[in-house]
Amino acid sequence: GAGVSQTPSNKVTEKGKYVELRCDPISGHTALYWYRQSLGQGPEFLIYFQGTGAADDSGLPNDRFFAVRPEGSVSTLKIQRTERGDSAVYLCASSLTGGLTDTQYFGPGTRLTVL
């Protein structure tokens, strides 16, 4: 079946601009996660959704970052007033129930470059 998809695959923007990154999880998966991967690092957790609600947003670096999942499927990560330090690959993952032993399936990521 179809995996996790993310759009766009690449996004170049200017410092100070607003961006939206989209994630389409595996059909039927109730849990959705966003991670950020900087160059030379492993993915770092940003936020976790169970259904429509953000169950854990402890990884969001500051209030410029916000994510929604209004219908419990597609999610959008929103970044306001982008900074050069926001440049990274933003990864989305989904899992069936969000249980502790669930496998998280990752999408291909969106490479964000802030000039």
Added chain:
Amino acid sequence: AQSVSQHNHHVILSEAASLELGCNYSYGGTVNLFWYVQYPGQHLQLLLKYFSGDPLVKGIKGFEAEFIKSKFSFNLRKPSVQWSDTAEYFCAVKGSGYALNFGKGTSLLVTP
């Protein structure tokens, strides 16, 4: 706070050589352990995982990992690597929360 340490950042091996990638974690409670792999141009995919039971876990493509609780380690092994194993390998730990905590990754290059 949880942390995951991968000892080798870059590994170069010849085909048919044996592989062992180290992973140590810092966490006091029950953990779930994962190895993910990212082949060039592809997305992260699960190699294997450990939740409980037999500490020797077998995954896809001939990989295995051993959980040694006393050493807080979950090292990845493969007896004979192939050129197609060239990839980035990430160890990850999940404790009582929902997030995966990843190591920095090990880049493996297998030469023909």
